[in-house]
Amino acid sequence: MVKVYVMDNYEGLSNKAASIIASQITLKENSVLGFSTGSTPEGMYSRLVQMYRQGLLDFNKVVTFNLDEYVGLSPDHPQSYHYFMHQHLFNHVNVPPENINIPLGTAENLEEHCRAYDKKIAAVGGIDLQVLGIGVNGHIGFNEPDRCLSAWTCVVDLSEATIKANSRFFNSEDEVPRQAITMGMASILHARRLMLLASGKSKARAIRETLSGKVSTQVPASFLQLHPNAIIVMDKEAASLL
Numbered sequence: 714m715v716k717v718y719v720m721d722n723y724e725g726l727s728n729k730a731a732s733i734i735a736s737q738i739t740l741k742e743n744s745v746l747g748f749s750t751g752s753t754p755e756g757m758y759s760r761l762v763q764m765y766r767q768g769l770l771d772f773n774k775v776v777t778f779n780l781d782e783y784v785g786l787s788p789d790h791p792q793s794y795h796y797f798m799h800q801h802l803f804n805h806v807n808v809p810p811e812n813i814n815i816p817l818g819t820a821e822n823l824e825e826h827c828r829a830y831d832k833k834i835a836a837v838g839g840i841d842l843q844v845l846g847i848g849v850n851g852h853i854g855f856n857e858p859d860r861c862l863s864a865w866t867c868v869v870d871l872s873e874a875t876i877k878a879n880s881r882f883f884n885s886e887d888e889v890p891r892q893a894i895t896m897g898m899a900s901i902l903h904a905r906r907l908m909l910l911a912s913g914k915s916k917a918r919a920i921r922e923t924l925s926g927k928v929s930t931q932v933p934a935s936f937l938q939l940h941p942n943a944i945i946v947m948d949k950e951a952a953s954l955l
């Protein structure tokens with residue numbers, strides 16, 4: 714069963730999520746962490762940076778894998794997830810650069826790159842704790858609602874709902890890439906622990922459907938119900954339809 718934490722507000726959510734990551738690193742200094750992007754985890758990353766600066770955390774042996782990346786955006790593009798992760802976390806803590814893994818949206822051979830990504834996750838022994846966000850349509854990573862879902866890391870077409878939601882980061886909807894690389898459902902569900910974060914009213918419906926009891930490819934986040942060690946940390950607004 715998915716364990717749910719409902720926090721009073723975004724700050725509470727960010728603190729709770731950061732403390733769960735901190736305890737994971739404290740218990741296992743060479744933890745393999747799966748990270749996600751989007752507005753929701755920003756507070757969590759800034760809390761982790763703060764804890765690092767206070768000498769409470771050491772990322773020196775940590776290995777990271779990011780969930781997804783836009784196809785066609787180079788790592789120095791301000792809307793790429795490479796850029797996001799460096800701006801919010803990696804430029805401020807001591808994860809060794811060679812331990813940082815993020816899918817490369819400009820890889821020459823995308824299929825080969827995706828296969829190599831899953832192999833690399835397996836080679837380090839799998840992910841200990843995978844952080845997830847949730848799309849307004851229930852997507853996780855960029856696994857969009859569909860009649861079937863991909864198991865492993867792959868290139869996917871973004872749905873209209875996601876293009877619309879993510880257009881707030883771009884000058885116009887036309888600039889939003891139409892494709893992305895995403896860790897697949899099996900890549901995600903193989904992690905030993907999952908922590909999904911959800912904040913705000915716009916996520917309330919997706920959260921209700923995630924926990925409603927029906928596991929459906931139309932709500933990719935509902936697959937969390939099949940995981941033995943999944944938690945959702947949300948604020949009151951995201952929990953408002955439960």
Ligand code: GLP
Nearest residue numbers: 749751752753846847848854855
């Ligand atoms: C994007 C990312 C997801 C993320 C989602 C939610 O589409 N691919 O991994 O979870 O956005 O983002 P936000 O937290 O900004 O709502």
